[in-house]
Amino acid sequence: MSQNVVVGISDLNVAKNGDVLVTYALGSCIGICLYDESVKVAGLSHIMLPTSEGFNPSGKELWKFADTAIPELLKKMEQLGANKFRIKAKIAGGAQMFPGFNNTSLSSIGERNIVAVRETLKQLRIPILAEDVGKDYGRTQFFDSSNGQMKIKAALRGEWVY
C-alpha cells in the first residue's frame, strides 16, 4: 500500500516504494519535486523564500530558502540511493495571491521564488522537466515516487498531471 507523506511549509521529505509526497496549498511558496527514475527515489521541498543571504540559517531553517533547501533535499535523496546526475525536477507554485497588493518587499515574492529555484537547479545541473508556476491561484502538489508524476490540484480549477 502506498502512503501519503505530507510535507509542510518550510519542510522537505523523501519517499520511495510508491509512496506519494504531498504538500498542501502552495501560494507564493514553491514545491520542488526531485526524482531519480532509475531507483525511484522522490523528494519534495516546500520553500518560502528565495535566498538565505543575510539569515545564516542552520538545521531546519535551511529548509526555508530555495538556495539552501534544494541541496539539503539532494543529500537526503542520496542517502536513499539516488544519484545527483540522474535527478530531474518538476516545480509548482510561486503564485501572486494578492496581485494588487503594494508592499515593495513582498509584491513579487512568488516571481522571485521562481527565479531563485530555477537558478539553484541550474547551478546544481538539475534539468526542469515541468513547471506549473506563477499566476494567481493556490496549488496542492502531489508527487508519486513510483513514476515521478506531479499532480496539481487547485481550488475551483480542478486537477491535472505533469
Added chain:
Amino acid sequence: MAFENYELNEMQFDALKEIGNIGSGHAASALSSMLDRPIDMNVPQINILDYNDVVNNLGGPENVLAGILMSLTGDVSGMIMFLIHKPFVELLLSNLLGMEVEDLDLDEMSQSALKEVGNIIAASYVNAIAELTGLSIEISPPELCIDMVGSVLSLPAIYYANISDKIIFIKDELDKEDAASSQIILIPDVDSLKKIMESLGLADI
C-alpha cells in the same frame, strides 16, 4: 530578547486582548449597521500562534475561504487580514447585495463588497490600537483572494518568516446561529509591536 518572537508578558497580552475586545466591539457595530440588524458577539479569542496552528484553526490548508489583506503604514507597519468562511460570505452578500452565492467564484461586484467589508472590519481593529496608543496608523486599499487557506496565508507567512514565527490571531464569533464566525490576523513588525506596548506604558524592562 522579549519581542523576538512576539513573546509577551501577561500584562502585554492583556493589553492585546483589550485591543481585540475594543476592535471586535467596533467591528460588531459596523457590521450591524451594514447588515441592518443587531449582531451578537461573543468575547473574541486572541492567540499568538504559528502558521500551522492558524491554518488548522481555519479549517485546514485546503479549506477555501475569502481573505482580505491590507498593509499598515505610519507609526505601525505590518499587515492585517480579515478571513471569511463561506457561510459568512453567503450571509454578507445576500444581505448587502441580495445575491445568493452558489460557490466562491464571485463576480466583481461581490468581490468589491467583500473588500469593503474587510476594510471596515480591519479599520475597527486598527482604530482600537490607535485610540489606545495615540499612534497614527494608515491602512492600504484592501486586496481580496479567494482560495485555499494555506495559499491565502502564504503572503503573510512569508512576511513573518522574515521577522517572527508567530501571528496574532483574533477569532470572533458573531451570531452563533448563523455560523458567521470570522477571523482577523494581525502581523505588526516586531518593532511596531514594541512601539504599541511602549505607547501603552508596557515596554519590557
